[in-house]
Amino acid sequence: MARFTFWTDKSRQYIVLGCAFIISTVLLSMGSSQKLFLMKGLTITVLAPVQRGISLANQFWDVHTQNRRLKRLITELSLENQLLREAQLQNKRLRQLLDFRERKEWTSMLLTEVITMEPSREMNTITIGSGRLQQIEQYMPVVTAQGLVGRVSMPSENTSLVQLIKDRNCPVPAMIRRNRVSGILVYDNDFYLKNVLSRMDVVEGDTVISSGLGEQFPKGLLLGRVSKVYERSERQLFHKIEVEPAVDFNSLEEVFVIMKRSSEMREEER
Amino acid sequence: MKVLRYILLAAGALILQGTLLKLVAVGQVKPDLVLLVLFYMALLEGSFNATIAGFCMGLAQDVYSAELLGLNALCKSLIGFGLGYCKRGVFVETLVARALILFGAVVAHDILYFFISFWPDVSESLWQLVRYGLPTAFYTALLGYVVFYLMRPKEQVQSEQESP
Numbered sequence: 518m519a520r521f522t523f524w525t526d527k528s529r530q531y532i533v534l535g536c537a538f539i540i541s542t543v544l545l546s547m548g549s550s551q552k553l554f555l556m557k558g559l560t561i562t563v564l565a566p567v568q569r570g571i572s573l574a575n576q577f578w579d580v581h582t583q584n585r586r587l588k589r590l591i592t593e594l595s596l597e598n599q600l601l602r603e604a605q606l607q608n609k610r611l612r613q614l615l616d617f618r619e620r621k622e623w624t625s626m627l628l629t630e631v632i633t634m635e636p637s638r639e640m641n642t643i644t645i646g647s648g649r650l651q652q653i654e655q656y657m658p659v660v661t662a663q664g665l666v667g668r669v670s671m672p673s674e675n676t677s678l679v680q681l682i683k684d685r686n687c688p689v690p691a692m693i694r695r696n697r698v699s700g701i702l703v704y705d706n707d708f709y710l711k712n713v714l715s716r717m718d719v720v721e722g723d724t725v726i727s728s729g730l731g732e733q734f735p736k737g738l739l740l741g742r743v744s745k746v747y748e749r750s751e752r753q754l755f756h757k758i759e760v761e762p763a764v765d766f767n768s769l770e771e772v773f774v775i776m777k778r779s780s781e782m783r784e785e786e787r
Numbered sequence: 788m789k790v791l792r793y794i795l796l797a798a799g800a801l802i803l804q805g806t807l808l809k810l811v812a813v814g815q816v817k818p819d820l821v822l823l824v825l826f827y828m829a830l831l832e833g834s835f836n837a838t839i840a841g842f843c844m845g846l847a848q849d850v851y852s853a854e855l856l857g858l859n860a861l862c863k864s865l866i867g868f869g870l871g872y873c874k875r876g877v878f879v880e881t882l883v884a885r886a887l888i889l890f891g892a893v894v895a896h897d898i899l900y901f902f903i904s905f906w907p908d909v910s911e912s913l914w915q916l917v918r919y920g921l922p923t924a925f926y927t928a929l930l931g932y933v934v935f936y937l938m939r940p941k942e943q944v945q946s947e948q949e950s951p
Contacts, residue, residue: 530868533835537838537860541864544857
């Protein structure tokens with residue numbers, strides 16, 4: 518009996534190994550039979566809590582990874598969204614410009630980008646991305662859908678310097694649209710409509726347009742709106758009229774250069 | 788109590804193997820924590836218990852993974868037995884020797900695993916062994932060396948501190 522016990526103690530490791538080998542081999546040989554699925558199902562049921570723990574840990578890790586991925590995605594989408602918004606605004610602006618071109622009588626207009634803006638007290642200029650190679654000439658009027666911007670002061674090959682009407686040296690012959698009262702729009706820290714006789718009827722809110730006198734700027738371009746009519750004394754000969762400009766000079770991105778009026782083109786054709 | 792400790796250790800190794808070890812993976816290679824635990828058990832308990840532990844842990848891996856049922860159980864039973872058997876003969880106390888034996892154990896395990904998995908395609912088995920088996924063995928042995936160093940007996944630490 519003692520001998521048998523000794524043999525068993527000595528050999529039990531081999532017995533265990535043999536059992537493990539046989540069971541494993543049987544399991545392997547079962548392949549994908551139904552028994553295998555049943556056993557797997559049974560074992561999975563038994564080990565479900567462990568699996569749940571493993572899956573929870575996996576989920577925790579996945580959430581962490583997913584969180585980082587989503588944060589990156591949000592940033593990317595946010596940037597893309599900003600670009601799309603910008604494109605949408607540009608689209609809107611260009612549509613307005615296109616509509617403006619179709620409405621006006623000037624058929625020969627060149628759409629060009631504003632490259633630089635140098636607004637200062639002394640010299641208010643912008644640089645546009647078209648020049649002599651694009652048939653731009655000096656004194657050609659520059660406009661946007663909102664109204665008159667200025668005139669080309671110095672064209673070079675591919676760019677041109679534009680003198681804004683927001684410049685002391687760029688007065689614009691103007692008139693009130695309502696009653697055709699003429700004056701001159703001048704910039705002197707603010708826009709003023711000058712040379713309007715004090716007996717003329719001017720009220721706040723009146724629309725100011727270019728009069729076409731002097732033939733530098735075409736007639737009918739929107740310049741602004743009368744924002745204030747100062748009270749006059751009896752001795753004053755002229756009104757003091759403040760004008761709010763139609764164009765926002767701080768947000769110029771694309772402008773039109775009026776190259777020829779349609780009437781001139783018709784004359785040339787004749 | 789000891790059995791419970793081993794069960795917890797094995798469960799912990801199985802869970803870590805499938806989850807957090809992704810963090811320390813180099814490419815697609817990560818250390819085999821289950822084999823490391825099996826090595827530790829074999830070192831302390833001998834081949835009888837190591838065979839049972841190897842079989843159970845292997846079976847758990849088989850169930851959890853969608854591989855051949857019994858493949859891990861077979862490989863780990865044999866490796867557990869082999870390691871437990873070695874304990875009586877060639878086991879030495881130096882850390883490097885343990886790490887080398889662990890390296891051999893992982894390689895032997897992977898030889899069995901890949902050859903059975905891809906049988907009769909021997910070339911694919913060899914390719915998998917070179918591509919994953921050897922790097923895994925190296926990584927596991929390296930991790931094992933660190934673990935053995937951290938878990939060395941107090942007497943050994945004291946003698947290291949006393950010696951000039």
